[in-house]
Each structure stands twice: as C-alpha cells, then as structure tokens.
Amino acid sequence: MRRMSRIVAIDYGRKRTGIAVTDPMQIIANGLATVPTHQLESFLLNYMRQEKVERIVVGHPKQMNNEDSESMKYIVPFLNRLKKLLPDVPVELVDERFTSVLAHQAMLAGGLKKKDRQNKALVDEISATIILQSYLESKRIRTI
Numbered sequence: 001m002r003r004m005s006r007i008v009a010i011d012y013g014r015k016r017t018g019i020a021v022t023d024p025m026q027i028i029a030n031g032l033a034t035v036p037t038h039q040l041e042s043f044l045l046n047y048m049r050q051e052k053v054e055r056i057v058v059g060h061p062k063q064m065n066n067e068d069s070e071s072m073k074y075i076v077p078f079l080n081r082l083k084k085l086l087p088d089v090p091v092e093l094v095d096e097r098f099t100s101v102l103a104h105q106a107m108l109a110g111g112l113k114k115k116d117r118q119n120k121a122l123v124d125e126i127s128a129t130i131i132l133q134s135y136l137e138s139k140r141i142r143t144i
C-alpha cells in the first residue's frame with residue numbers, strides 16, 4: 001500500500017503562483033489555488049500543517065534550446081528559502097516549457113468562455129496541475 005501523502009506542484013510567477021496537489025494516493029492532480037507570490041510561503045506552511053506532503057515539484061522554465069529561461073533567477077531564491085523552511089521535504093524541478101500553452105488548450109477543450117480563459121489566476125492553477133500531472137506520468141513510466 002502506498003504512503004498516504006500528497007505531492008504539491010508550484011507554477012511560480014513573480015506576481016501570482018499556481019498551486020496544484022495530488023490526492024493522498026498520488027493518482028490524480030487537481031488545482032488547489034492561485035496565491036499572490038508574496039503569500040506563497042505562508043500558504044504552503046499553512047497547507048502542510050493540515051495535510052501530509054511528501055514532496056514539492058516546481059515548474060522549471062526552460063527555453064527551446066533546453067537552457068534555463070530568464071525567470072529562473074526569481075525561482076532559485078524561492079527554492080533556497082523553501083529548502084530552509086522545509087528541510088525534510090524533497091523539492092524537484094519539472095520542465096514546464098509547454099504548460100501555459102497546454103493550459104489554454106485545456107481551457108478551450110473544456111468549453112470555458114473567453115473571459116474565463118483570460119483569467120490569469122486560473123491559467124496559473126491549470127499550469128500547476130499540468131506540471132503535476134506530467135510529473136506523476138513520468139514517475140509511473142519509471143516504475144513500469
């Protein structure tokens with residue numbers, strides 16, 4: 001039987017951050033929230049007081065040539081603070097190159113109205129969900 005703990009995914013942004021989470025069995029990824037980035041750490045600590053979290057995956061912004069994108073310079077300090085705040089929780093980076101495109105496609109496929117598709121907070125939350133889903137799928141492939 002699997003451990004009953006969640007995996008949290010973060011789509012880090014300078015202003016807003018999308019957060020997704022698995023169910024305790026780590027089968028399904030669901031959007032959790034979009035929070036102002038300056039409140040992210042307190043949001044995570046609060047959430048983790050209520051839920052058992054096994055690990056955190058963070059979207060890794062890369063360019064098409066596989067090099068880190070500009071926004072990595074904002075993510076690295078956050079990762080360093082996260083390791084100090086939560087030293088017992090492993091943090092992994094997951095390639096997020098196509099997540100916002102996939103998020104928009106998912107919103108279109110889901111029949112969301114244009115006004116909802118322009119809701120950047122919703123896009124961030126869906127992007128975090130896609131990051132988490134791709135992490136779960138890559139983990140399943142490795143265990144087969």
